[in-house]
Amino acid sequence: MNSHSAPLALICSVPFECARLVAALDDGEPVVIGRKDGWTGRLGGTPVIILPGGMGKTNVAHAATALLETRAVSGLVGFGIGGAYPGSGLSLGDVALATHAVYGDEGVQTPDGWIGTDAIGIPLWRGEAGPVFNDFALDQGLVDRARAALAWSGCEVRTGPFVTVSACSGTDELGRERAERFGALCEGMEGAALAHVCAIYGVPFLEVRAVSNHVEDRDMSRWRIAPAVEAAQDAVLTLAGAWPRICNPTPTEPEHG
Ligand SMILES: O=C(O)c1cccc(C(=O)CC[C@H]2O[C@@H](n3cnc4c(=O)[nH]cnc43)[C@H](O)[C@@H]2O)c1
Numbered sequence: 139m140n141s142h143s144a145p146l147a148l149i150c151s152v153p154f155e156c157a158r159l160v161a162a163l164d165d166g167e168p169v170v171i172g173r174k175d176g177w178t179g180r181l182g183g184t185p186v187i188i189l190p191g192g193m194g195k196t197n198v199a200h201a202a203t204a205l206l207e208t209r210a211v212s213g214l215v216g217f218g219i220g221g222a223y224p225g226s227g228l229s230l231g232d233v234a235l236a237t238h239a240v241y242g243d244e245g246v247q248t249p250d251g252w253i254g255t256d257a258i259g260i261p262l263w264r265g266e267a268g269p270v271f272n273d274f275a276l277d278q279g280l281v282d283r284a285r286a287a288l289a290w291s292g293c294e295v296r297t298g299p300f301v302t303v304s305a306c307s308g309t310d311e312l313g314r315e316r317a318e319r320f321g322a323l324c325e326g327m328e329g330a331a332l333a334h335v336c337a338i339y340g341v342p343f344l345e346v347r348a349v350s351n352h353v354e355d356r357d358m359s360r361w362r363i364a365p366a367v368e369a370a371q372d373a374v375l376t377l378a379g380a381w382p383r384i385c386n387p388t389p390t391e392p393e394h395g
Contacts, residue, residue, distance in 0.1 A: 143185070143212075144185070144209075144210040144211050144212045145178065145184075145185035145186050145187045145209070145211055145212065146184055146185070146186050146187075146211065146212055146213050146214070146215065146378060146381050146385075147186070147187050147189065147202070147205055147206075147211045147213070147214040147215070147341075148186055148187065148188045148189070148214075148215050148217065148374060148378070149189050149190075149191050149198055149201055149202060149205075149214060149215070149216050149217075149328075149332060150188075150189075150190050150191070150216070150217050150218045150370075151190065151191065151192065151193045151194075151197070151198065151218050151326075151327065151328050152190060152192070152193055152218075153175075153190045154367060155190065155217070155218045155219065155367055155370065155371070156188050156190050156217075156371070158367075158368065158371045159181065159188055159371050159374060159375065160177050160188055162181060162375065163177060163179030163180065163181060163186070163188070164179055164180040164181070165179050165180055166178070166179035167179060169187070171187070171189055171201065171204050171205050171208065171209075172200055172201055172203070172204025172205065173204075174189060174190070174191060174192070174200075174201055174204070175190075176188055176189035176190070177189075181374075181375060181378035181379065182375060182376075182378050182379025182380075183379065184378045184379060184381045184382065186378055187205065187209070187211070189201050189205060191328070193327060193328075194304065194327050194328065195302065195304065195327065195328060195330070195331035196331070197328075198216065198328040198331050198332050199331040199332070199334070199335050202214065202331075202332055202335040202336070203335055206335065206336075206339045206341060211341060212342070212381070212385055213280075213341060213342035213343065213344070213381065213384075213385050214332060214336050214341050214342070214343050214344075215343075215344045215345070215346060215374060215377055215378075216239075216328060216329050216332040216333075216343070216344070216345045216346075217345070217346045217347065217370050217371075217373070217374050218326060218328065218347055218348075218370055219326070219347060219348055219349070219350035219351075219363060219366040219367060219370060220234075220300070220324040220325060220326040220347035220348070220349060220350065220366075221306065221307065221313075221324055221325050221326070221349070221350070221351045221352065221353040222234075222323065222324045222349040222351070222352050222353065223301075223313055223314075223316065223317035223322055223323060223324055223325065223353050224310075224313055224314055224317055224352070224353065224354075225314075225317055226296070226298070226317065226322075226323040226324060227296060228296060228323060228324060228349045229349065230349050230350070230351070230352075230362045230365070230366065231348060231349060231362065231365045231366055231369050232295075232296070232348065232349045232369070233288070233293055233295045233346060233347070233348045233349075233369050233370065233372075233373045234295055234296045234297065234298070234300070234323050234324055234346070234347055234348075234349070235281055235284055235285055235288070235295050235296075235297045235344065235345070235346050236276055236281070236297070236298070236299065236300035236329060236333075236344070236345035236346075236347075237275070237276055237278070237281055237297050237298055237299060238273050238274065238275050238276060238298075238299040238300070238320075239273075239274045239276065239299075239300055239302060239329040239330040239332070239333035239334075239343075239345055240272055240273045240274070240299050240300065240301050240302065240320050240322065240330055241254075241255070241262070241272040241273075241301075241302055241330040242272075242301035242302055242303045242316055242320065242322075242325060242330075243303050243304055243305065244262070244272055245257065245258065245272065246258060254271055254272040255271040255272055256271040256272070262334060263334060263337050263338065265337055270334075270337065272330075273299075273320075274330060274333035274334060274337060276333065276343060276344065276345070277342060277343075279387055280342055280343075280344060280384065280385070281297060281344065283383065283384045283387065284344050284346075284377055284380075284384050285297055287376060287377060287380035287383065287384055288373060288376055288377070290380075291376040291380075293372065293373055293376060295346075295373070296323055297323075298321070298322060298323040299320050299321055299322040299323065300322060300323060300324055300325065300326060300329050300330075300345055300347065301316055301320050301322045301324070301325040301326075301330075302325065302326060302327060302328060302329045302330035302331065303316075303325055303326075303327060304327070306325070306327065306356075307325060307353045308355070308356035309354075309355055309356070310354050310355050312353075313352075313353030313354055316353075317353075324347055324349065324353075325353060326345075326347055329345040329347075332345065333345065342385055344377065344384075346370060346373050346374065346377065347370060348365075348366040348367070348368075348369035348370035348373065349366055350362055350363045350366035350367075
C-alpha cells in the first residue's frame with residue numbers, strides 16, 4: 139500500500155468525541171490497535187482509522203505509536219474539544235486549526251515561574267530541521283490547504299498555536315499567562331504528543347479542536363461539551379473528504395515555509 143492509498147488516522151481522546159464519525163463510517167469494522175478499540179472504514183470516500191486513544195499525552199502517544207508501528211497511514215489528524223484562551227477571539231463551538239503544537243508545561247517550575255525544555259538544553263526531538271524543544275511547528279502548506287477545505291465547506295476557522303497541558307488551566311491567571319507566553323488560541327491535553335510522534339515517524343499531522351469552554355476560573359456549568367463535540371466531528375468529516383487534496387499539493391500551488 140503506498141502512502142496515498144493508505145488510510146488517514148483520526149485520533150481523539152475520549153470515545154464520545156468520535157461517536158458520530160464511527161456511526162458515519164462506510165464499511166465500518168471494529169479493530170484493536172495497541173489494545174485499544176478503534177474502527178476502520180471510509181469517510182467521504184477516504185479510508186480512515188478512527189482511534190480514541192484516551193485522555194492525555196501518554197494515552198494518545200501510545201495509541202499513535204501502536205498504530206504507526208503496525209500500519210501505513212497517509213496522515214494523522216488529532217481532534218477533539220478544547221479550551222479557548224482569552225484574546226483568542228474564539229467563542230464556544232468555534233473550530234480552530236493548529237499551526238504549532240506546543241508542550242505547555244514540559245520544563246522546569248522555578249521561583250520565577252515556568253521555563254521550557256530549551257532552558258534545560260535537552261531537545262524533545264531532533265528532526266531534519268534541527269532540535270525541537272517544546273514547540274512542534276506543523277506543515278504550513280498542509281494547514282493552509284486544510285483551512286481552505288474547511289472554508290470551502292462553510293466552516294471558517296482560526297489558525298494559530300495550540301498548547302498541550304498535563305494540568306488543565308483552570309484559572310483566569312494561568313489562561314492569560316499561557317495565552318501570552320505561547321501566543322496561543324487554545325489548549326487541550328493531547329496535541330503536542332501526537333505532533334511529536336508524527337514527527338518521529340515522518341507522518342503529516344493536523345490538529346483540529348472545537349471550543350467547549352473558555353480557559354478561566356474553573357466553572358463546569360459554563361462548559362458546552364456536546365456542541366463542541368459535534369463541531370469538531372463536522373470539521374473532521376470535511377477534512378477526511380478533502381484529504382486527497384489536502385495531503386497532495388498540486389504542482390502549481392505555492393508552498394509556504
Ligand atoms: O474537570 C475539568 O476541570 C476538566 C479539565 C479538562 C478537561 C476536562 C474534560 O472533561 C474533557 C477532556 C478532554 O477535553 C480537552 N479539553 C477541553 N477543554 C480543555 C481545557 O480547557 N484544557 C485542557 N484540555 C481541555 C482535553 O484535550 C481532554 O482530552 C475536564
